[in-house]
Amino acid sequence: MNAASTLTLSNGVKIPQLGLGVYKVEEADTKETVMTALELGYRHIDTASFYENEKEVGEAIRESEVPREEIFITTKVWNDEQGYAETLIAFERSLEKLQLDYIDLYLIHWPVPGKFQDTWRALEDLYKHGRVRAIGVCNFQEHHLDQLLETAEITPVVDQVEFHPRLYQKELVDYCAKKDIKVEAWAPLGRARYFDSPVLQSLSEKHKKTPAQIIIRWELQHGIITIPKSTKRKRQKENMEVFDFELSPEDMNEMDEMNRNERQSKHPDDFPYDES
Numbered sequence: 001m002n003a004a005s006t007l008t009l010s011n012g013v014k015i016p017q018l019g020l021g022v023y024k025v026e027e028a029d030t031k032e033t034v035m036t037a038l039e040l041g042y043r044h045i046d047t048a049s050f051y052e053n054e055k056e057v058g059e060a061i062r063e064s065e066v067p068r069e070e071i072f073i074t075t076k077v078w079n080d081e082q083g084y085a086e087t088l089i090a091f092e093r094s095l096e097k098l099q100l101d102y103i104d105l106y107l108i109h110w111p112v113p114g115k116f117q118d119t120w121r122a123l124e125d126l127y128k129h130g131r132v133r134a135i136g137v138c139n140f141q142e143h144h145l146d147q148l149l150e151t152a153e154i155t156p157v158v159d160q161v162e163f164h165p166r167l168y169q170k171e172l173v174d175y176c177a178k179k180d181i182k183v184e185a186w187a188p189l190g191r192a193r194y195f196d197s198p199v200l201q202s203l204s205e206k207h208k209k210t211p212a213q214i215i216i217r218w219e220l221q222h223g224i225i226t227i228p229k230s231t232k233r234k235r236q237k238e239n240m241e242v243f244d245f246e247l248s249p250e251d252m253n254e255m256d257e258m259n260r261n262e263r264q265s266k267h268p269d270d271f272p273y274d275e276s
């Protein structure tokens, strides 16, 4: 296995289980960051209209030596772009910035109350017309998914949520497994804020791997798609070197027990939707 190894989404499309996230990568750094990742072997890049770096992601894809069809590109519709007609326009805007013919995975960025069902209809139409290979959501809790599925014709293939050892959303993961929705982890490293925790330090010592590698491995073994962000070549490489060791069931349990329901960002029910 390596960074190109895939999971199969419910519609049959394959997604590399490990990718590179580019949130907060400055426009000026994005092209080099993405080109470095592609050169190292990453085949999955996660951006969003909100990140304001789609143009540079597109440039990196075009200038890299990797054929377009070997790269899995995700982008997202932001909160103030939601609604049926608005989303169709937002999609064209993203495609224009990326300078691509299609997107691999198009996601609703947050469940904007009163809008996300109309936004979803637009994603379904984009999918039916072959403009995107797969559609999904981000930051949907079980109740948002229940509500979406009341009117949806197509079930999201992915729910991208904040997920890391201190936020092991077991109930959401189980819910998604039942509906054949893959969980994708954002802030998968917990934004590198608790690498000094005793469990991570001891597993790091045991496996001769860094805390970042231990966390990424835990996510992969749970069947989670994970997209750690780094602008640094050395760390991008480190974050990929996770296929040459295995956490035991006891190691996995120890990490599962790190959960504190501790978020690095807003809970989807408390997001300031009016301001975004």
Ligand SMILES: NC(=O)c1ccc[n+]([C@@H]2O[C@H](COP(=O)([O-])OP(=O)(O)OC[C@H]3O[C@@H](n4cnc5c(N)ncnc54)[C@H](OP(=O)(O)O)[C@@H]3O)[C@@H](O)[C@H]2O)c1
Binding pocket: 020, 021, 022, 023, 024, 046, 047, 109, 138, 139, 160, 161, 185, 186, 187, 188, 189, 190, 191, 192, 212, 213, 227, 228, 229, 230, 231, 232, 235, 236, 238, 239
């Ligand atoms: N759907 C959503 O609502 C949503 C929200 C947030 C994020 N996301 C996506 O998820 C991706 C990842 O989340 P994130 O960027 O918030 O957090 P993250 O990947 O958990 O953490 C990124 C931080 O960790 C550092 N880092 C990376 N690898 C490291 C290593 N091996 N050792 C030490 N430090 C390391 C990075 O610094 P350097 O860059 O300096 O290396 C950066 O400060 C985003 O980039 C974005 O694509 C989605």
